[in-house]
Amino acid sequence: MDTIVFALILASALIIIFVKKRWIVVLGFAVAFVASAALFAHHVTSTLDLSF
Template structure:
C-alpha cells in the first residue's frame, strides 16, 4: 500500500512538471494528497508495542 501511494506521488510530481492542463494538475494533486492523508490516518491509529 505504501509503495502504491509513493508511486502515485511520483506520477503526480511528473504530471505537475510536464503537464499544461491546470485542472489535471490540481485534480491529481488532490488525489495524491487524499491518499497520503489516508495513509497517515491509517498509521496514526496503530498501537505501538513499546516495552521499556
C-alpha cells in the first residue's frame, strides 16, 4: 500500500506540473493528501514490538 500512495503522490506532482486547469491540480493534491493522511493514521496506531 505504501508504494501505491507514493505513486499517487508522484502522479499528483506530475499533474501539478503539466496540467493547466486549476481544479485538476487541487483535486490531485487533495487525493494525495487524503491518501497520505490515511497511511499515517494506519501506521501511527500500530504498536512497536521492541524488546531491549
